[in-house]
Amino acid sequence: MISLIGILIVFLTVFGGYMAAGGKLGIIIKSLPYEFTMIAGAAIGAFVLSNHTSGAKHTLKDIKKVFKGPHWQPGDYHDLLCLLFELIHLGRQNAVAQEEHIEMPESSAIFGRYPRILADYDAVEMICDTLRSASMNYDDPHQVEEVLEKRLEAQMHHAMHSTHALQTVADGLPALGIVAAVLGVIKTMSSIDQPPEILGKMIGGALVGTFLGVFLAYGIVGPFATRLKSVVEEDQNFYALIREVLVANLFNHATNICIEVGRQNAPGHVRPSFGDLESSLKSLKQAAE
Template identity: 70%
Template sequence: MIGLVGIVIIFVMVFGGYMLAGGKLGIILKALPFEMIMIGGAAIGAFVISNDGAAIKHTLKDVGRVFKGPKWKHEDYRDLLCLLFELIRIARANPIAVEEHIEAPAESSVFGKYPKIQSDAEAVALICDTMRAASMNYDDPHQVEEVLDKRMEANRHHAEHSIHALQSVADGLPALGIVAAVLGVIKTMGSIDQPPEVLGKMIGGALVGTFLGVFLAYGFVGPFAAKLKTVIEEDLHFHQLIREVLIANLHRHAPNICIEVGRQNTPGHNRPGFTELEAALKATKDAA
């Protein structure tokens, strides 16, 4: 919602200020379709050239996240801590009993309590792979930590591809606007015998290209890339929390201490309160 508000503000302030200063929209509106075809079409073509099919689909899908915001909310972090607590507690009491949950998470009664987390393939894989390594006595915390760091770095690199793709388009739009403007000037020079009022409109129409390229780059595509970066970084905190809790578990800290480590590493605006989390963990124990 706030993204739509930002778009409205951009249009109102830019074009409202232009009209208040005495500008006429007629020249812009007349030239806009043709300039948009040249600039927008060239930007789309460059985007297609520089990305493969999977990256194009990924980027288009990620554009929606600009308006939806981060996937993981306050209650999801609380649920994740409760899920990890229950799995750690089961593994400490009976390492064999936890296998049915980490080997078949889609059928697990523990994962089933948290369907949103269960539906996230990477979050589930991080939990199950790390706990499986611990059950195989691959329990050197430093080795596991290194493996997790490399895996999460690879995930980050993949997730940020959309950011780089959008930023590349934003960087190229001003230059494409100049290309469209130059073509407009060429067209104007072909009509140099026309009276000044006609030439003035043609030159104004040509300059719409420069305006449009800069406007789209710094008013829309660039901010979209910046917002997407914020959303992706915040969602990656969810996986980072899994790492912190499970590494603490490998250090053989008490389950409550492992969960507190995770709580302290949760972003402040999503961090559950100590009392709130204690109540949730107590409910988890009582339900077991």
């Protein structure tokens, strides 16, 4: 909703200010279809040219995040900590029983209690792979921590592809607007024998190209890229929390301490309160006994 409000404000202030200053929309409306076709078409073509098929699909799919916001909500962080508590607690009591859950998470009763997390391939794989590594009795937990760090970096690099692609388009739009404007000037020069009032309209139409390129770059596509980047970075905190808890587990801290490390590393606006989380963990512990 906030993104739609932002777009509305951009259009109202730009075109409202133009009309309030005495500008007339007629010449813009008349030139818009042709200028927009040239600029948007060239931008789309450049986007397709600079991205492989999966990257282009990934970007188009991610655009909806601008309006939907982060995938992971405060309740998901609470559920994640509860899930990790159950798995770690079980593993310290019965490693064989834990193995059944991490080898087949799709049929696990523990994972099944948290369907939103179970539906996320990256989160489930990260949890299961790390717990599987812990069961191998690594001599150096720092080695697993380094592997997790590299995994998160690779995941972040992939997730940021869309925002880089959109920003590249935004960076190119002003230049494409100039291309459209130059073509309009060329057209105008070919009609130099026309009266001044006709030439004025033709030059005005050409300048619509420059306006449109700059407007789309800094009013629409650029902010889309910035918003998408913030959403991706916020969602990445979810996976960083997994790393913090599982690394603490590798150092054999008490289970509750591992979970508290994760809770305190969660961003403030999604961090579960200590009391609520402690109550949930007590209930889980009692149910397991």
